[in-house]
Amino acid sequence: MSQSDYTLVLPAFTIGANAYDAIGQVTKPFGKKVVIIGGKTALSKAEKLLLDAIKNTDLEVLGVLWYGDDATYERVDALMAEDAVKNADLIFGVGGGRAIDTCKVVADKVGKPYFAFPTVASNCAPSTAIAVMYNEDKSFAGYYYLPTPPVHTFINMDIIADSPFDLFWAGIGDAMSKECESELASRAADIFHTILLGRALGKVCTEPLLEYGEKALADFKEKKVTYELQQVVLDIIISTGLVSNCTTGHNGVYYYNSSIAHLFYNSSTVLPQVVEGHLHGEIVSFGVLVLLTYDKQFELRDRIAAFYKKAGYPVKLADLDIKADEIDAIVEKAPAITEWNCVPSPLTKEAFKQAIVDTDAFGSAL
CATH class of the missing domain: 1.20.1090.10 (Dehydroquinate synthase-like - alpha domain)
Structure with missing residues (x-):
């Protein structure tokens, strides 16, 4: 196998009760307009903390969107059609594995930098360059391969500890x-x-x-x-x-x-x-x-x-x-x-x- 030319990007992360305080510094090179996409429960836990942290940065939030009910290509297409996604410089994905993976595919298809905000510790989706996709009947559809993992993963331990056991x-x-x-x-x-x-x-x-x-x-x-x-x-x-x-x-x-x-x-x-x-x-x-x-x-x-x-x-x-x-x-x-x-x-x-x-x-x- 020839491996003379390839790129390997490894995950970067911030962890702790104040992990979101690092958002401004980490995102500064990537633009100012952000769309936040996540699960309903995840957003109910993280949205206020996230918006409060963003107030201390130069970021402008264009919208907060529900990702859908599963990691499907139908949901990816629906999100790509949203004006907030079209106009954003950065995409923030908030939630569990299926929300994170959906956002990864959206970000890759629209060519925009993506940042992960896991609200549960249920899998490694927030730090990988692969998305697990499903059909609308919940059966396994296959893997979607990405060139890189999320630019950065922000792990707020207080939110994680308050997630479903x-x-x-x-x-x-x-x-x-x-x-x-x-x-x-x-x-x-x-x-x-x-x-x-x-x-x-x-x-x-x-x-x-x-x-x-x-x-x-x-x-x-x-x-x-x-x-x-x-x-x-x-x-x-x-x-x-x-x-x-x-x-x-x-x-x-x-x-x-x-x-x-x-x-x-x-x-x-x-x-x-x-x-x-x-x-x-x-x-x-x-x-x-x-x-x-x-x-x-x-x-x-x-x-x-x-x-x-x-x-x-x-x-x-x-x-x-x-x-x-x-x-x-x-x-x-x-x-x-x-x-x-x-x-x-x-x-x-x-x-x-x-x-x-x-x-x-x-x-x-x-």
Whole structure:
């Protein structure tokens, strides 16, 4: 693979209770007219703080828009038609992963700098150069690759600590996939500088979740911003995002960002009760056990499963409302998913199904 000419842009971020105070300095080179786009709940939490911070800058807010109800290309087109978007110099995206991803695609299509303001710590969308897109029926539509991540990510810890507990809980489940997926996906790859960097960064993703996760969850329930909570938030939003940016080549030139854990998630979207009744990171967390079972990393699987049992993550199919006779539907969908090929040797339907069955048996016996 020729890698003589390429650009790698890694995430920049500000974190803390006063993170929004840095807006003026960070955005100064990019223009003065801004449009704010976000989810309804996210805007109810962040809009006043954001507008108050903007008052101390040279920025002019042209509008505050609802992003929609999902990350779809229909919503992207609708937002691009808004005058505030057309006339803005900068785009601020506020909310969770789907709002952030929608805004990333809008910003890329209109060619304007984009700044992320996550209001939940549920995934690494605020710091990655990839957007996960869905169809209007909620099924997985595919990935949209961007040349760069958001210019800057502003993480207000007070807002994060006041977000729904289940989204943070699911965020830990999603982040748990990053190290094992990126390592498995790139294991047989040509190892050049950027992939080596991504693999090295991946090694800092799992251990903090196992070390601090239980206390961070307890602190979150009490809305206490502690060292442990901030370490886990940084893991979910930034550490995993750094890995993503190193392991995803622009326009999919190479893709070692995810593997069997997300293969399980993306394939399971064919089952309505799964996508309607369970969160992304919750489903991915079970996919981590499937990956580790497939890869015979039983010691790590057992450690993670022990944490899962304490913290209420799924360890068997029934925890996700999946029946044994529905496994085949997941397996049939899998070869059409990007992650089907993100393994060191060719995956087969039989091997994928066996990993799911064996994981279910393991989890049911705990």
